[in-house]
Every structure is written in C-alpha cells, then in structure tokens.
Amino acid sequence: MSTASTTEHDAAHGHEHPKWLAHHFDSPTQQFDSAKLGMWIFICTEILMLGGLFVAYGIFRGMEPDVFHHAHEHLNWRLGAVNTVVLLFSSLTAALAVRQSQVGDRKGTTNYLVVTLLCAAVFLCVKYVEYSAKIEHGLLPGRCFGHPGFADHCINAGASVMPAAVHGLTTRASMFFALYFMMTGIHGLHVVIGMGVLGWVLWRNLRGDFSKEYFTAVEIGALYWHLVDLVWIYLFPLLYLVG
Amino acid sequence: MSTHNETHDHAHGDEHESWHVHAHVSSVKFMVGIFATLIFLTFITVAVSRVDLGAANGFVAVLVATIKASLVAAFFMHLRWDKPFNALIFVSSFLFLGIFMLFSLDDLNTRGRIDVSNGVKVYARNGERAPGGFTPISAPEHAAGGEHGAAAAGEHAAPAGDHAAPAAHH
Numbered sequence: 501m502s503t504a505s506t507t508e509h510d511a512a513h514g515h516e517h518p519k520w521l522a523h524h525f526d527s528p529t530q531q532f533d534s535a536k537l538g539m540w541i542f543i544c545t546e547i548l549m550l551g552g553l554f555v556a557y558g559i560f561r562g563m564e565p566d567v568f569h570h571a572h573e574h575l576n577w578r579l580g581a582v583n584t585v586v587l588l589f590s591s592l593t594a595a596l597a598v599r600q601s602q603v604g605d606r607k608g609t610t611n612y613l614v615v616t617l618l619c620a621a622v623f624l625c626v627k628y629v630e631y632s633a634k635i636e637h638g639l640l641p642g643r644c645f646g647h648p649g650f651a652d653h654c655i656n657a658g659a660s661v662m663p664a665a666v667h668g669l670t671t672r673a674s675m676f677f678a679l680y681f682m683m684t685g686i687h688g689l690h691v692v693i694g695m696g697v698l699g700w701v702l703w704r705n706l707r708g709d710f711s712k713e714y715f716t717a718v719e720i721g722a723l724y725w726h727l728v729d730l731v732w733i734y735l736f737p738l739l740y741l742v743g
Numbered sequence: 744m745s746t747h748n749e750t751h752d753h754a755h756g757d758e759h760e761s762w763h764v765h766a767h768v769s770s771v772k773f774m775v776g777i778f779a780t781l782i783f784l785t786f787i788t789v790a791v792s793r794v795d796l797g798a799a800n801g802f803v804a805v806l807v808a809t810i811k812a813s814l815v816a817a818f819f820m821h822l823r824w825d826k827p828f829n830a831l832i833f834v835s836s837f838l839f840l841g842i843f844m845l846f847s848l849d850d851l852n853t854r855g856r857i858d859v860s861n862g863v864k865v866y867a868r869n870g871e872r873a874p875g876g877f878t879p880i881s882a883p884e885h886a887a888g889g890e891h892g893a894a895a896a897g898e899h900a901a902p903a904g905d906h907a908a909p910a911a912h913h
Contacts, residue, residue: 528764529764529765531764532764532766533764533826536825536826536829537826537828537829537832540829540832540833541832543832543833543836544832544833544835544836547836547837547840548836548839548840548843551836551839551840551843551844552843554840554844555840555843555844555847558844558848559847559848559851561801562848563867565798577789581785581789584785585782585785588778588781588782588785589778591778591781591815591819592774592775592777592778592819594819595769595774595818595819596771596774599768599769599771599774602766602768603768713764714764716764719766719821722819722820723820726815726816726819726820729815729819730812730815730816733808733811733812733815734805734808734812736785736788736808737788737792737804737805737807737808738801738804738805738808741788741789741792741804742792742800742801743791743792743795743796743797743799743800743801743803743804
C-alpha cells in the first residue's frame with residue numbers, strides 16, 4: 501500500500517488501518533469473508549475436478565463389481581486405515597492451529613502446524629510403502645501390469661458383454677488399479693501441495709505476521725488441508741473396503 | 744445469523760473492535776470430541792465392510808463417509824458458523840457432482856453395448872438385444888482397411904453407406 505493511498509484512506513475513514521488490511525477492503529471482516537469465499541469456490545472446483553474420477557469409479561464398479569472386489573483385496577486396508585487416522589488427526593491439529601491463532605497464541609499455532617506437517621509426512625511415507633509394494637507385485641496398470649492373481653481364468657467373465665478383445669480379467673482388473681493410482685496419486689499431490697501451503701503459513705507465523713485480529717492465511721491454509729482430509733474420507737472406503 | 748451474539752462477545756471492550764473478524768472460536772474439548780466421533784465412524788466403516796450386504800455395502804460406505812465429511816466441513820472448516828453462502832457453494836458442488844454421476848449412469852444403463860463377436864447391440868443389464876444403429880465391424884471390412892486404392896473404396900461404398908466416404912480418402 502502506498503503512503504499516498506493510506507493517507508487518503510485514513511482521511512476517508514477517520515482512523516488508522518492495520519498494515520495487513522489491503523487497500524481495496526473496507527474492513528477486516530470484509531477482507532476475511534472475501535478470502536474465505538474465494539477459498540470455498542476453489543474447494544468447489546477441486547471437488548468437481550476429482551469428481552470426474554469418482555464418476556469413473558462409480559461406473560466401472562457398477563459394471564464390474566466382482567472384479568473390483570477381487571482387485572481391492574490386493575490393497576492393504578490396514579495401511580489405509582492407519583493413513584485415515586493420521587489424516588483425521590492432522591485435520592484436528594490444523595483446526596486447533598487456527599483456533600490458537602484466533603486466540604492469539606502464536607506458540608500454540610506453531611506447535612499444531614508442526615504436528616500437522618509431521619502427520620502429512622507420515623501419510624506420504626505410508627503411501628510410499630504401499631505404492632512400492634503394488635509396483636513390485638506387478639499391479640501398476642499399463643505394460644507392466646501382470647499379477648498372477650489376475651490370470652484370465654481366475655474369475656469367470658459371467659454375463660459381461662465386453663468385446664472379446666478386452667474380455668480378459670487382466671485388462672478389466674487393471675481398471676481398478678488405474679483408478680487407484682490416479683485417485684490416490686492426485687490426492688497425494690494435494691498432500692504435497694498442502695504441506696507447501698502449511699509450511700508457508702508456519703513460516704509466516706514464526707515471522708509474527710498473525711494475531712488475534714489477522715489470521716486469514718492460517719484459516720485458508722487449514723481449509724485446504726481439510727479438503728485433503730475430505731477427499732481421503734471417501735477414498736478409504738471406496739478403494740480399500742470394497743464390500 | 745443466530746450465533747452472532749456469542750461470536751461478538753469476545754470483541755466487546757476491545758479498543759479496536761472494528762478490527763476484529765467475526766469468527767467463532769471453538770473449544771479444544773469440542774474439537775477433540777469431533778475427532779473422536781470421526782475415529783468412531785471410521786471403525787463403523789471398517790466393521791460394515793466386513794458384513795456382506797450385497798450392493799448396499801457401497802451405499803453404506805458412502806453414507807458414513809458423507810457423515811464424516813459433513814462433520815469436518817461443519818466444525819473443522821467452520822461452515823456451521825460461517826456465512827450460509829459458503830455452505831451453499833460447498834453443497835452445490837456435490838449437487839453438480841450428483842448430476843454428473845446420474846446422467847452418466849443413466850446414459851450407460853439405457854444404451855446398448857456393442858457385442859462385436861455377435862455383431863449386435865445388447866443391454867448390459869440383461870443381455871437382450873438393444874435397438875439403435877450398429878454396423879458390424881465384420882472381418883471383410885477389416886481386410887479392406889489394409890488394401891489401398893480406389894478398388895477397396897469402391898467395393899465398400901454401397902454396403903457401408905456413409906462410412907465409406909471418409910475411408911476412400913485414406
């Protein structure tokens with residue numbers, strides 16, 4: 501904000517403005533609400549982007565329920581459950597980081613943000629273990645897909661009316677793993693980006709940017725992190741616990 | 744909003760009351776309670792998946808996940824105390840996702856699939872013949888694709904109808 505515009509603004513409102521209040525906002529409340537509105541619209545676009553994959557999942561599971569059930573048994577639901585608890589806990593600590601920021605406890609915000617980031621790191625480590633096992637077992641879709649459990653005789657094709665060329669179980673099961681890797685991969689990318697966002701919030705918090713009056717970035721960063729948690733809440737039962 | 748009175752309370756008496764944003768501060772105990780509920784619902788999800796409910800398994804899994812997502816959105820993401828417009832945006836994204844899903848499923852379920860080996864279109868749900876135009880990709884046509892020149896195009900122009908026209912330019 502330039503000195504000239506500050507002076508002009510002060511004259512118009514008759515009181516001094518805090519340095520974090522951008523010139524084009526009338527009040528901190530307006531600035532805070534605008535930031536949140538923007539974030540919610542962004543969250544909406546994220547849901548619609550991931551929605552394409554969820555729709556694809558719904559359609560292919562409806563077409564091949566047996567294949568999906570058979571394929572999901574190759575995922576380790578215990579690791580998925582551990583990651584669910586880790587992400588839910590990180591969501592709690594992110595919410596508490598915002599809370600501590602709201603009451604002006606800078607140290608508390610720092611601690612909760614660090615715990616959130618540690619949880620994110622644990623999540624990614626578990627994901628790494630899972631991915632490397634899947635790839636080692638030949639469950640990566642594409643040319644390398646070749647798990648002995650998906651030889652064509654394992655499950656009868658049944659009433660499927662798929663063309664002969666794609667009748668093989670190998671091809672049909674690879675769809676489950678294609679969805680698994682795409683959905684968890686995009687989610688994992690969001691975890692990495694979320695860590696970047698929370699790391700930036702942590703850095704700004706340590707620098708002393710936030711106070712009881714201004715904690716917008718903590719709130720918005722936490723909203724992004726909760727989105728990552730929201731997506732996982734759906735991914736866990738849909739991928740790891742196919743009934 | 745109904746919660747305005749309580750959210751305003753902490754601002755009273757502050758010398759810069761107008762600087763305060765109207766944000767609700769939840770207690771730590773309340774947040775931990777929400778977390779405990781989420782963990783409990785995770786156990787429910789795992790337990791239900793062990794019981795064979797047929798097609799209902801997927802439905803129950805999505806239902807429990809939606810309850811969990813609602814708790815996160817309402818309390819961790821503060822939608823409960825936010826401007827209702829933010830909640831409207833959030834819910835509308837699921838509404839449009841539902842439209843996306845329903846129209847895609849409706850399209851697929853009411854459309855015949857191509858059964859190449861028998862040269863017909865059939866419904867996936869019962870295997871019955873489905874109406875609709877379908878030109879079987881028969882063996883001779885495949886062979887013709889490999890040939891070159893006007894001879895192949897002329898040969899297929901009459902039976903294949905519209906499809907022969909682009910093929911002739913290859």
